[in-house]
Amino acid sequence: MNIAATTRPGADRPGAAVAPAAGAAGAAGTRDAVVQLVLSQGPVTAAAIASTLHLSVAGVRRHLDALEAEGAVSSRLQQTFNPRGRGRPARVYVLTEAGRARLPHAYDDLAVQALEFLAEQGGVDAVTAFARRRAERIVAGRRADLDAAPDVAGRVRVLAGALTDSGYAASIEQVGAGNQLCQHHCPVAHVAEKFPQLCEAEMNVFTEALGTYAQRLATIARGDSFCTTFVPTQGARTVAALPMPEVVRRTPVLTDS
Template identity: 50%
Template sequence: MSRSSELRNNGVVKNVGEAPREDFAAGARADHPTRNRVARSILDHGPSTVADLSARLGLTQAAVRRHLDTLVAETMVEAREQRVYGARTRGRPARVFALTACGRDAFDQSYDSLAVDALRWIERNAGGEAAVAAFARARAEAQAAPYREAIARAAPGERTQALAKALSDDGYAATARSAPTPQQGEQLCQHHCPVAHVAEQYPQLCEAETELFSRLLGTHVQRLATIAHGDGVCTTYIPRSTTTPSASGSTAGRNPA
């Protein structure tokens, strides 16, 4: 699937039942470059507060709010309560703004329908769910060469960061950070997923990717959240461990209930 650092003009209306609208991507480029930057910052960094966006973009908070109001009205961005992992602190969680499915569509020329149809055909005619899982693992492995090379060049304590950079180079807008309890491990966060809509129906894609991360990093990992599952960011927990796990780790690719 095609990935781009700019909003794209897909020429496809994906909201069935709604009247066609002026394409968001073309409008953002031609008339609203700052709004484009706001949306792109949310894509690259995940759900963000007004203060976050203001600091990253060098805009006043009032200006950020004006652009967010327009993006919300266009159903490209939605406001939500910030998700807290680990112990919740006192006070109300901050309000964050995240891209909607329509907003993500504007950044990719997507072939979701074709991909879903192909996987459905595989499922029905070539071996059921096991065949889909085999395809997902083969696809993940086919993408792994640059990730493996990046990790091999990195120092032992920098492998997660190296993987995040390699994923970002491949269009996933990934970052690595310490887990809420740093001594326990790290979190690999992917703020963009080019196949999120397909993975909604075929989570085998997420599971295969998680298994790949486990093999590349040489440790058991746990998927905490995925964009396909409705979360703002794909988050994978990576413990500080040198133990190589079994390929059939029980929590690979799963989201918490």
């Protein structure tokens, strides 16, 4: 992360950096710069951060207080020393695991590389088996609720809850003779672009969990705004472990008309 966004007098000193411009975006950039310094220099004081970023200590403390409230940093008193001996204890800040989560990660690249290796060593079937096991874990904790649901609509609500618990931010909207299940976020969208087995396995497992056929209309992995699945709830026809391609072929295509 480049934390030197503008230049001020003295900014050409070694290690000098300044905060981004004012405004909402500038405030966010400054906070990111504070996080980066806490990561690289922590335990670090607000005064040290302020000196590096050429900001007021009070301003830096406001950012640190906000980050501490979010759980991104933690603080403690640490004894300081000066040429005359011990000084007053100073409050120092370190980054927490939640704070590290704010930093860029390469998890998607790692996941793709792992699946590529799996495909090389075990073939396509190994990737498919992994994708299915992952999808099954999404609904595993809700099996009892799915079994207890009185109808398809009830199972759709349970499935939406399971998806939300897994980070998919799911919602349900009644559309015609069924429910439209939307996944507004996909934690593995970038990986699924290269390995569509992830989406296919989800559809298979969800269809089995619902006990009826369903039709996937859109996916984030294909560039849509969110993943959308139509599940008919009136006059629904039961399907037992039907593979996804056959489900889609035997499901009518929906239109806006």
